[in-house]
Amino acid sequence: MVALLTPLTAPVEPVDALRRIAFLLERTRAGTYRVEAFRKAVKTLREVDEDELRERADAGTLQEIPGIGKSTSGVIAEALAGDVPDYLASLQERAGGPLVDGGEDLYAALRGDCHLHSDWSDGGSPVDEMVLTAVETGHDWMVLTDHSPQLRVANGLSVERLRQQLKVVDGVNRSLAGHITVLKGIEVDILDDGSLDQTDEMLGRLDLVTASVHSKLRMNAEPMTRRMVAAVSNPRVNVLGHCTGRLVEGSRGTRPQSEFDARAVFEACAEHDTAVEINSRPERCDPPDELVTLALEIGCLFSIDSDAHAPGQLDMKAYGCERAERLGVPAERVVTTWDVDRVREWAAPA
Structure with missing residues (x-):
């Protein structure tokens, strides 16, 4: 909890x-x-x-x-x-109190996080500090999802650096067995044609993959829809991260949401058991409420994630929980409320 x-x-x-x-x-x-x-x-x-x-x-x-x-x-x-x-x-x-009013029950039901970063890419703290803070805040599991190679501005992980990080995760799990499980993951870029910015061999070594669009966010709606549908239909992809790419506040300014056929994308998510992320960062608040409602109506799973780039930001899931609870998302449809064995079983390619 x-x-x-x-x-x-x-x-x-x-x-x-x-x-x-x-x-x-x-x-x-x-x-x-x-x-x-x-x-x-x-x-x-x-x-x-x-x-x-x-x-x-x-x-x-x-x-x-x-x-x-x-x-x-x-x-x-x-x-x-x-x-x-x-x-x-x-x-x-x-x-030190709650970040937001509302969502307390869902926040208490959370057990993990499918999207967070360390200083291996653009996070501010080493893996062990992120993990220690997750233990202190009651997480049963977490997925380390540093960026993939194309996102050079975020120091994305090459194949070799990802191999090295997986060894670090193995070491952390050995030392903290019984306290938390760190799942091997990545936030992989969705490339222009919907393919993924990491080798199949390395993706196959991961427990869970969150896939996000970080480039050409103003692509026309038709090719953007094809791009996203291809990605969420990939058996290696488990979570669609911050799907609209919008920014609503913060030091980076604002950015409009990408244009795509949300119904087509969410129907593909539902068909392939890919969770739609409710990104909890206040500057993203992504997807907007109306798209969360659409995904809920279509039957999608959700992943309430922090997208933390620092230990204290793990707590930002409170914002996502407030939105999800207010919009009627049931806890059983939120994969981050599941235990680690269920998450592993769900995330494994069919």
Whole structure:
């Protein structure tokens, strides 16, 4: 069951305080620069001996450690003194509650996430930090879906880099057995002709594939429809990601939705058991309400996903749950409420 994190209380370890601050900043979409200061400090502290840390706190020289600044040194010093740092206490009070009113029952029913990124592509944190945060927030399973090669701006994974990442996932699963299952996945680009931007051999080694359009979003409706229908009909594809490609707010500005025959695409999804993603990122809010309703009427499965690019963004599924619950999407039609064995069985090519 996915749930809100319980607020930290004294005493709190400095690393835990810094991680929680970063998490809370990420879930409320704070600026990247602010978040990076705390994530960088976490990485630094893990390399510093505790005795040295306490000596520097007593001497007032914490900021002499590379990667530790004014704000992070204050948090460290207060934590070492046995207190909840003031900055953390303030954040927990104003940013630790639900992100949105509504959808609480569906949010609590979630067990996994089919779309999230690490620093192997354009995410901001390593795999182990994404996984640890998923464990802390009650996920039973998650699918690591870094980008595919064509999306160079996002450092998409070549065949060789994807092979290396799969070994990392194996290691994580060995070390965290019984706590969470990390499924092997990818967010694969849907190419102009509807083919997929990764080799068949590598796609065959994955547990689950989320497929999305990232290029030529203004393609005419007829070829865009053929492109999407071909992709969702591919037995390797399990989830259709952010299907309209729209942006409704945020630092990247806005972008209109792609034009395609949504009925034809969703009928192909229903026929081939491909889930329609309800992308929970506020800047996407994709698909729009009327298309969620259409997919529901046609009989599609859904996947409520975070599309997280940072640990705190895993919580953004709350936005998707609010929309799904308000629009009448039943929990049993949401694959991210299923247990991992059912997800594996569903995602396996027929």
